[in-house]
């Protein structure tokens with residue numbers, strides 16, 4: 126075998142071996158394959174992986190590395206700049222081809238375009254693939270040839286296309302080069318925190334491709350059938366918890382899609398079958414987020430709707446800090462923020478409530494919330510996070526209107542009716558009777574006393590009054606419209 130059959134596979138947000146188009150393309154050539162990971166946070170600009178993501182990435186790389194070892198392969202880890210690292214590895218190994226699966230973050234698209242053209246002009250064969258989405262985000266357009274800004278029309282258009290192809294099996298055999306290029310250890314990247322704050326995250330998650338597969342299997346054979354009603358209940362395990370696996374590509378969306386589709390096809394029409402359809406539609410929201418990221422790349426930092434550029438956001442550092450620490454005095458908000466801090470994840474319903482609280486009750490700029498989520502979520506994903514925040518703030522595509530302001534008390538009562546979610550994450554309120562659990566400040570003093578709770582001490586009084594905050598938010602909206 127001549128050295129010119131050697132291929133580099135550049136792993137990025139696709140830390141798996143199955144359903145990996147770039148790996149399969151390299152394996153098909155029949156020559157040696159060099160799996161590579163390059164750590165280059167400076168190339169991601171403001172949106173370099175946050176602390177929780179780095180923690181996850183450390184473990185995900187270890188897991189991928191072990192999977193490759195078991196096939197007699199090695200993961201070559203280098204530091205950026207990415208172009209120089211790839212050129213160096215190609216020179217050391219004689220590789221003449223580079224394969225990767227595409228990423229869609231604006232800074233990465235610019236970088237990869239440049240890398241592709243430089244490598245090609247240096248005589249290398251370069252090919253990229255879609256390994257992250259069900260449908261290539263750039264090709265979906267409306268009848269006028271424009272990108273969609275409304276989810277339902279976008280999703281109808283996706284569903285009119287041929288169904289996503291079935292996932293590709295992991296290559297059964299990969300050819301190792303005669304000698305491996307030198308490499309760094311995962312530890313050398315310094316992704317782990319110096320002070321170990323990650324005990325709660327460690328307890329909550331298993332990391333890597335095998336764990337992702339097990340989580341998918343568990344969900345499809347269990348919770349998926351009740352997803353339609355269970356998905357809005359933070360007090361139950363009603364959602365798939367697949368988001369970090371999808372973000373890091375330990376699982377592909379095609380694997381999730383087809384696994385659920387197979388189960389759906391076994392079911393008679395009814396709630397369970399509807400639940401599967403509802404789940405597939407949520408994967409559709411992820412697709413929509415990537416579509417928006419590709420077509421409106423400025424939205425990672427700016428509102429999609431121009432009229433929100435003049436919105437009079439406040440700058441209240443104390444309020445922001447109270448929100449971040451789960452000390453707002455609104456139990457469902459505080460429970461959510463503490464779940465996030467402890468486990469690196471928060472239930473979607475609660476994400477909407479806490480985001481709305483920050484943006485509307487506290488009038489803090491949605492970008493401050495997005496930045497906090499970015500640092501603390503293990504599933505922090507530029508497409509989904511941007512969509513989520515702009516949706517709540519009312520300044521994005523197909524967003525909730527700004528004037529619709531979530532009432533944290535009613536949201537708590539409706540979606541955490543027994544108060545179990547609050548009791549779990551705000552244990553200082555655990556002894557409060559359910560009637561009062563979502564509004565402790567309304568609790569009669571004798572009940573508070575019996576429960577052993579002193580408001581303002583063990584648990585804060587509300588940092589804003591709901592009705593006053595609502596009026597202030599609506600006034601700010603009116604002001605921005607006049608401006």
Ligand SMILES: Cc1cc2nc3c(=O)[nH]c(=O)nc-3n(C[C@H](O)[C@H](O)[C@H](O)COP(=O)(O)OP(=O)(O)OC[C@H]3O[C@@H](n4cnc5c(N)ncnc54)[C@H](O)[C@@H]3O)c2cc1C
Pocket residue numbers: 356364365366367368369371372407408410411412414471472473474476477480498502504505506507509510511512513514517
């Ligand atoms: C303010 C805000 C910020 C968010 N930030 C992120 C983020 O950084 N990363 C992230 O993955 N999701 C984000 N979401 C979307 C959603 O909350 C999470 O995807 C979901 O909670 C993950 O849990 P799950 O895997 O159990 O979801 P499930 O309900 O089981 O859904 C399955 C998958 O569908 C996708 N999905 C579900 N809901 C949405 C949605 N509303 N938008 C886009 N994709 C969706 C996710 O990939 C998810 O893993 C955000 C939502 C809000 C309101």
